[in-house]
Amino acid sequence: MNQLPPPLSPAGRTRVLSEGRRLVYFGGCDYFRMASNPATLKAAAQAARLHGLSIGASRMTTGNSPLLVELERELAAFFKVPQALVTPTGSTANACLAEGLAGEFTHVFLDERAHASLQDAVIRMDCRVIRFAHRDPRDLERRQARLVESHRILLITDGVFPLDGAIAPLAAYRKVLRRAAWMWVDDCHGAGTVGETGTGTTELEGIPAARLVRTLTLSKAFGTYGGVILASKAIVGRVVRESRTFATGTPPPAPCAAAALEALRLLRTDPTIRQRLAATVLRVKSALTAAGYRLEPSPAPIVSIVPKTPGKRQELERNLLAEGIHPSFIRYPGGPPQGLFRFALSSEHSPAQVTALIRALTTTGKEEGTDGTPSPTDE
Ligand SMILES: Cc1ncc(COP(=O)(O)O)c(C=O)c1O
Numbered sequence: 001m002n003q004l005p006p007p008l009s010p011a012g013r014t015r016v017l018s019e020g021r022r023l024v025y026f027g028g029c030d031y032f033r034m035a036s037n038p039a040t041l042k043a044a045a046q047a048a049r050l051h052g053l054s055i056g057a058s059r060m061t062t063g064n065s066p067l068l069v070e071l072e073r074e075l076a077a078f079f080k081v082p083q084a085l086v087t088p089t090g091s092t093a094n095a096c097l098a099e100g101l102a103g104e105f106t107h108v109f110l111d112e113r114a115h116a117s118l119q120d121a122v123i124r125m126d127c128r129v130i131r132f133a134h135r136d137p138r139d140l141e142r143r144q145a146r147l148v149e150s151h152r153i154l155l156i157t158d159g160v161f162p163l164d165g166a167i168a169p170l171a172a173y174r175k176v177l178r179r180a181a182w183m184w185v186d187d188c189h190g191a192g193t194v195g196e197t198g199t200g201t202t203e204l205e206g207i208p209a210a211r212l213v214r215t216l217t218l219s220k221a222f223g224t225y226g227g228v229i230l231a232s233k234a235i236v237g238r239v240v241r242e243s244r245t246f247a248t249g250t251p252p253p254a255p256c257a258a259a260a261l262e263a264l265r266l267l268r269t270d271p272t273i274r275q276r277l278a279a280t281v282l283r284v285k286s287a288l289t290a291a292g293y294r295l296e297p298s299p300a301p302i303v304s305i306v307p308k309t310p311g312k313r314q315e316l317e318r319n320l321l322a323e324g325i326h327p328s329f330i331r332y333p334g335g336p337p338q339g340l341f342r343f344a345l346s347s348e349h350s351p352a353q354v355t356a357l358i359r360a361l362t363t364t365g366k367e368e369g370t371d372g373t374p375s376p377t378d379e
Contacts, residue, residue: 008326010036013348018326024353026343027328029162031193031301032263032273033348034223039266040259044224047258055254060240060247067257074264075228079191079199081209083236085229086257088249090188090217091117093227096246097184097215098124100229100239105154105182107147109140111168115158116333118186122156135161137172144178153178159187159201159214160194163335163342165302167194170205182211192221194299198267198274204299218252222263226252277301277347280354284345291362301345305361306336316341319363323356 008016008027013036016025034040047067057063068086075084087093098121105127110118112131122129133139140155147153155177157168170185177183185207187200191214195203198221202212213235218226229239239246252260267273281301288303289295295303307313317327331339343357 014346014350014353016326021321022324023321023326024324024349024356025326025328026345026349026357027326027330029189029220029344030223031221031277031344031346032223032267033346034221034259034263034266037223037263037266040223040262043262044255044259048255051254051258053253053255055251057250058246058248059251063251065251065254065257067254067261068251071257071261071264074261075230078264078268079214079230081214081230081232083231083233085231085236085239085246086218086251087227087229087246088251089225090186090215090219090227091120092245092249093215093217093229094118094121094186095124096227096239096243097213097229097231097235098122099243099245100235100241101154101184101213102126102242105152107151107153109143109153109155111135111157113158113161113334114156115162115186115188118156118158119334125154127154135166135169137169137176140173141176144176144181149178153181154184155181156184157186158189159185159191160189160298160300160302162189162302163332163340164296164304165189165298165300166296167201167204167298167300170201170207174205174207180211182213183207184213184215186215188215188217189220189300189302191216192267193274193277193301218256218260218263221267222260224252224256224259224263226256226260273347277345280345280347280349284343284354284358287358288361293361303343303345305341305343306338307341313339313341316361319360320357323360325353325357325360 008018011017011022013033015022055063055065072084072086087096094117102125108122108129110129110131113134130143132143190200192198214230216228218224285295320327329339329341
């Protein structure tokens with residue numbers, strides 16, 4: 001793709017204006033619509049008045065705002081870890097952590113379909129990188145067997161894979177990995193959305209806190225902007241001391257930090273927000289599975305469909321537009337070259353909007369006189 005897609009303007013919390021049409025929006029990753037919650041907006045506006053729009057310096061020089069320190073304290077409490085470190089973005093959280101861990105490990109095992117920012121981050125780690133088959137603990141085990149006991153191992157994976165919502169089999173990895181091996185989970189899409197208390201895929205998979213580090217973004221479940229590293233005090237200390245990306249980058253603007261604090265408070269104090277999302281995910285995935293789609297069995301709020309032919313793509317697009325839904329067809333690094341429909345469900349979509357999405361996806365084929373079966377996902 002050599003051109004940017006057409007711009008989209010928000011039109012209310014669940015709709016966008018696209019080329020003159022007001023359409024229901026299932027794109028993006030604002031899973032709780034925190035980006036437009038009145039309470040987060042109020043917090044951001046207050047912070048803008050008090051702190052301005054840009055902190056204007058790296059945290060290692062003069063840019064260490066008290067809002068960031070407070071946000072880190074709240075993030076550490078929410079995610080039940082010793083320390084959180086806020087970085088400019090989720091991608092830079094990966095870069096900063098890799099720079100902080102450089103030299104600590106002799107071998108990294110990386111899921112072959114890990115997020116592009118992880119693929120780039122590991123280059124900074126000064127160790128051998130071994131890619132293993134996507135979500136395959138047996139392949140990991142085979143590859144690990146070739147290493148000797150003295151090798152220091154780190155497994156790196158997405159917690160939720162952003163393109164299809166699949167969850168990494170973290171519990172199976174932990175079983176296979178040597179006791180001394182570490183695990184790094186990029187939980188940009190799992191944080192806030194999955195696990196009993198919303199702390200992500202490590203909670204869902206029952207992964208103990210020992211030898212675990214995580215990276216997150218504030219731009220999805222928390223609706224603002226910025227990245228986060230969750231780790232021990234010692235590892236965060238290493239990142240602060242060693243990472244050039246951390247030392248030279250401007251942190252998220254104060255209004256974003258204030259909005260993230262408010263989003264965390266909302267998620268912690270109002271369990272109905274996450275319950276609404278979970279109910280919508282269950283409803284959509286059950287309906288699509290019953291209609292013949294082969295979806296990833298995952299509680300993540302992501303549904304994706306890879307049309308097998310350009311004709312199928314057009315047909316789905318027509319059905320979605322007929323239901324007043326923006327056809328969120330995307331191309332993304334690591335995804336299928338022909339692109340895919342990716343739908344992000346949110347706690348704020350109404351039951352009628354969800355019904356319309358299900359209808360648009362399940363009438364495909366029948367109306368067009370094809371084989372009468374919906375477009376399956378392309379495995
Ligand atoms: C798995 C994963 N890691 C990292 C990122 C990057 O986060 P950010 O947009 O905050 O840089 C994303 C963003 O989509 C992601 O999906």
